[in-house]
Amino acid sequence: MDLQLYHRPDCPFCWKLRIGMAELGLKAQEIRTRLGEKHPDVIRLSPKGTVPVLVDLVSDVVIWESSVALEYINDRTGGALLSADPVMRARARLIASYSDSVVGTALRDIIFEKRSKPEAEWDTARIAEGVERWRTMCDRLEDWLGPDSYFAGDFSIADCALLARFGLAEAYGAPVTAAHPNLQRWFTTNRNRASYRSTIPQNFPGVD
Template sequence: MLLYDKPECPFCFKVRIALAEQGRSFEHRPHDAPGVEDERRRLSPTGTVPIVVLDDGYVMTESNVIMEYLADTGAGLLPADPEARATARALAHYSDTRVGQAVREVIFEKRGKPEAEWDRERIAAGAAVWENECLPYLAEALAGQEYFAGAYSLADAALTARFALARAYGLLVPGGFENLQRWYARTSSRPSFAAAAPPVAGGA
């Protein structure tokens, strides 16, 4: 298996977590390595990562397609119960959309810029959605459970990637959301996190 990848991309990050959860070996090809841009554009209609090329040459693009393939062909990413599976998929989608939108506002404004040039209104807007909308919704969804959807799933992989990148750029989980704090401590302590995290999120 070959993975075309970008370290800080949350879509790539969650795929790396899922691969590590299943103990799958893969060859890593950085998105910006010499000649890779042409390869990406040949393999994907958008040229974006992640892209997975299986050993038989089959190509998969789009992170959710890849995650579903991993769940279909390996263990540990979707629970057996149909309702729990639906919950996992819904929360993974929420991670990609609403959580991603909030975190992106902060990351895109801070990354690569001196602090004096930050648009603080944009950062505050993203932080407000994170704290006032995303965290309350996720805390309620997690209530009484160790992991979203009951057992560890692709929802946890997706949300772990988002929370790790949020934390790296100053979006924390404040008091009042203790179950989310415990969840993140739990999920970021799994070996899959250490294997998958980019340097900005504490990885190697």
């Protein structure tokens, strides 16, 4: 596959896609954008005007939604990131969707507050509320994971999505703790995967 990827390194939607690409052994010509930048190619290629945008140059396909892009590359390379079991496939998709929407919303106040202002101007009440929502999400994810190594059978799109979120949470001061031992074990193990280590952003806006 001959791919182009428009992305922002610290964007969780972009990061999950890069993790998936690394798991599948795929490389792309990377065009990086910056926080707040409206890249003209992204505006031209995506009706949403946001990253990631994945371009398959051979098939002339442009995909501007991260979950669709992740499943597209998975389908084109043999499907290693989704189980053959329909139940596990559905579970992986549900948890990946939950990560993108509910988990992402829980972390948003923490991240947006810390990356947009100097520390002296942080709204600590807003951050505390965000941390509380994040802990509530962790309670649910802790139960869903249980003693398993992954969220949906083998390593899947669900783990790709959640690894990016947990990486951001750690970077912005809300790491998973011993209060959630299953999640702590999962993150400690999977952060050592080559796909995570090779795609982690070099810096996070607002974090020294």
